[in-house]
Amino acid sequence: MVVHLQRAAKGAALAFRRTPAEIAAAASALIHRERQAHDEVAAQRSPTFANTIARLARLENDTNAESSVITFLQNVDTDKHVRDASSAAEQALRTSRMALLMREDVYRPVKAVLDDAAALAALDPEDRALAEKMAREYRRNGLGLDADTRKELERIRTRLIAVGIEFSRNINENDGRLLLSRAELDGLPDDYFSGRPTETADGVERFAVTTKYPDLVPAMQLARREDTRRRLQAMTESRCPENIPLLQEAVRLRLAAARLLGYETHAQFVLEDNMARRPEAVLEFQHGLREQLGPLADKELGEMEALKRADKEAAGEPYEGLFQWDARYYANLVKERRHSLSEEEVKQYFPVAQVTRGVLDIYQETLGLRFVRVDGPAVWHPDVEMYEVWEAAGDAFVGHFYLDLFPRDGKYNHACVCPLRAGCERPDGSREYPAAAMLANFPKPTPAAPALLTHDDVITLLHEFGHVFHHLCARTRWAHFALDSVQMDFVEAPSQLLENWGWEPAVLRRFAVHHKTGEPIPEDLVARLVAAKNEGSGLFNLRQIFFGLYDMALHSTRDPDVDVAARFSELREQITRLSAGGAGAGSGGAATFGHLLGGYDAQYYVYLWAKVFSADMFASRFKRDGLGCAQTGLDYRREVLAPGGSRDAMASMERFLGRRPDHRAFLESIGLAQ
Numbered sequence: 001m002v003v004h005l006q007r008a009a010k011g012a013a014l015a016f017r018r019t020p021a022e023i024a025a026a027a028s029a030l031i032h033r034e035r036q037a038h039d040e041v042a043a044q045r046s047p048t049f050a051n052t053i054a055r056l057a058r059l060e061n062d063t064n065a066e067s068s069v070i071t072f073l074q075n076v077d078t079d080k081h082v083r084d085a086s087s088a089a090e091q092a093l094r095t096s097r098m099a100l101l102m103r104e105d106v107y108r109p110v111k112a113v114l115d116d117a118a119a120l121a122a123l124d125p126e127d128r129a130l131a132e133k134m135a136r137e138y139r140r141n142g143l144g145l146d147a148d149t150r151k152e153l154e155r156i157r158t159r160l161i162a163v164g165i166e167f168s169r170n171i172n173e174n175d176g177r178l179l180l181s182r183a184e185l186d187g188l189p190d191d192y193f194s195g196r197p198t199e200t201a202d203g204v205e206r207f208a209v210t211t212k213y214p215d216l217v218p219a220m221q222l223a224r225r226e227d228t229r230r231r232l233q234a235m236t237e238s239r240c241p242e243n244i245p246l247l248q249e250a251v252r253l254r255l256a257a258a259r260l261l262g263y264e265t266h267a268q269f270v271l272e273d274n275m276a277r278r279p280e281a282v283l284e285f286q287h288g289l290r291e292q293l294g295p296l297a298d299k300e301l302g303e304m305e306a307l308k309r310a311d312k313e314a315a316g317e318p319y320e321g322l323f324q325w326d327a328r329y330y331a332n333l334v335k336e337r338r339h340s341l342s343e344e345e346v347k348q349y350f351p352v353a354q355v356t357r358g359v360l361d362i363y364q365e366t367l368g369l370r371f372v373r374v375d376g377p378a379v380w381h382p383d384v385e386m387y388e389v390w391e392a393a394g395d396a397f398v399g400h401f402y403l404d405l406f407p408r409d410g411k412y413n414h415a416c417v418c419p420l421r422a423g424c425e426r427p428d429g430s431r432e433y434p435a436a437a438m439l440a441n442f443p444k445p446t447p448a449a450p451a452l453l454t455h456d457d458v459i460t461l462l463h464e465f466g467h468v469f470h471h472l473c474a475r476t477r478w479a480h481f482a483l484d485s486v487q488m489d490f491v492e493a494p495s496q497l498l499e500n501w502g503w504e505p506a507v508l509r510r511f512a513v514h515h516k517t518g519e520p521i522p523e524d525l526v527a528r529l530v531a532a533k534n535e536g537s538g539l540f541n542l543r544q545i546f547f548g549l550y551d552m553a554l555h556s557t558r559d560p561d562v563d564v565a566a567r568f569s570e571l572r573e574q575i576t577r578l579s580a581g582g583a584g585a586g587s588g589g590a591a592t593f594g595h596l597l598g599g600y601d602a603q604y605y606v607y608l609w610a611k612v613f614s615a616d617m618f619a620s621r622f623k624r625d626g627l628g629c630a631q632t633g634l635d636y637r638r639e640v641l642a643p644g645g646s647r648d649a650m651a652s653m654e655r656f657l658g659r660r661p662d663h664r665a666f667l668e669s670i671g672l673a674q
Contacts, residue, residue, distance in 0.1 A: 074172075289545060
């Protein structure tokens with residue numbers, strides 16, 4: 001049970017209320033402080049680990065929270081001027097830090113320490129990992145290149161930072177919007193319309209539908225009129241056309257930077273530090289899974305096609321094929337008819353407050369933690385909740401997290417976790433406590449009902465909390481090894497692991513209650529929900545493979561002029577088996593693929609790759625030992641979460657599993673049992 005606390009949270013408070021001028025001043029102060037520290041290192045005449053590498057790492061320990069907060073505000077603040085100032089601060093900080101990593105006068109003393117094999121061998125494992133990681137970072141930022149080449153690399157990287165920030169800001173700021181009548185939205189439940197903005201023209205009331213998830217997803221799942229779904233798809237894919245040339249430029253610049261560093265492609269450069277290591281391994285994984293999914297996807301397409309043909313025949317209209325805008329609607333219809341399962345029925349049992357408490361209870365029990373909700377916290381918006389995290393056994397403080405769960409104008413429009421402060425060791429040996437924020441865009445409360453989640457939303461909540469506690473449960477001395485440094489093709493595994501709890505009947509019955517009656521979810525409904533788990537999994541996973549292969553097509557190419565929009569349309573139709581029709585052909589569907597400039601370039605494959613590990617950990621330890629086994633949760637915290645990015649992920653999994661992971665549980669989890 002989560003308790004409430006009416007006092008300030010333990011640990012140094014984070015200041016979220018900033019004016020644009022204060023943000024600019026904070027960024028300038030950080031840049032000055034970081035340059036000063038690098039000047040000190042450059043001046044070292046007798047460099048050691050302590051006065052050189054540890055000096056730079058302590059700087060990161062000391063500044064990461066302030067840096068994270070002022071750059072985080074671009075995703076959440078209601079004031080556009082603050083968001084713009086936050087974006088500008090991020091660009092200034094990233095540009096300055098990139099230049100610092102290219103300073104040859106700093107690299108010389110650092111390299112002197114790295115070249116002292118005896119001194120490195122005497123370090124403990126985390127300090128040695130820090131030194132090795134720093135060596136790689138300097139090399140990957142051009143140290144070792146001649147001055148002119150390094151200057152060109154800096155020019156390219158500076159422009160890439162600006163392109164990425166602009167691309168993401170365009171997505172956050174520019175929502176699509178359609179006005180549709182009740183008839184055009186036939187099939188949507190009454191609560192979809194409750195409290196929705198309207199306009200009346202020619203005597204017809206029309207409702208505003210945007211591209212935010214709570215608007216778009218239900219409409220694409222439930223709107224009976226094909227023309228409505230087609231128009232919504234077109235609206236979605238016509239957003240942010242200005243992002244297409246930005247993406248085109250980013251692909252070209254990334255390839256140029258990789259070649260300056262001696263790599264043939266950007267993917268080779270990126271994957272060097274990942275578990276996959278090579279683009280060939282990623283492509284082999286994705287193409288192999290695509291082939292295995294083929295028969296399952298064929299079956300699902302046949303079922304959807306039969307339903308659409310019947311609909312067209314009943315309407316006296318010609319059947320012209322299955323399109324992208326049909327996917328959610330007919331997949332949902334198959335699920336409803338085969339399992340007598342309605343999303344509208346299911347969500348009545350998932351009021352957001354009750355679900356959040358239930359999910360937090362799961363994490364408390366699984367990870368041996370205790371959560372305390374803080375009343376009246378100093379946060380960036382009234383919707384935000386703040387929680388303290390304590391060890392369940394004893395009275396040790398762990399950190400805190402924030403929940404910002406509902407959409408609003410200008411806010412980041414997907415779901416993610418933003419680390420706000422890394423856990424690390426202070427110079428006096430005391431602990432700097434970590435903090436993280438979860439951002440989501442779940443349906444808001446309406447005048448008729450509280451905020452109700454779909455089961456997919458519940459899975460999303462479990463997933464994102466996995467990132468939160470990966471960050472909070474890391475126990476490293478250096479902020480450098482926080483969540484952001486975990487190998488990208490493992491970082492999704494801890495979040496995907498906890499998704500499994502959302503399919504366990506005993507777990508669902510603990511917190512799923514009807515928002516009006518308080519009655520627990522019926523066992524029959526749970527059984528139908530679980531039975532439908534892998535309905536549509538063939539096509540869903542092909543869609544994930546499409547995104548991964550599109551990403552690799554852009555970043556493993558040697559052609560700097562690959563057409564990013566045309567390649568998107570071509571590959572989507574080939575891999576997902578669904579035509580874009582007139583709504584997507586040659587459009588800006590790639591323009592809102594935020595992952596490509598949000599840190600997942602050449603790495604979108606990680607979502608499926610990491611599922612191999614999460615499925616194995618769940619089946620081989622948690623399911624086998626029992627979901628309530630405290631020792632399993634503690635083993636997981638110690639071997640998987642606590643090392644953060646200070647240890648290779650494969651070593652962590654081998655220690656937790658007692659062997660190397662394999663793919664059997666993963667194939668079974670997506671309906672491809674061997």
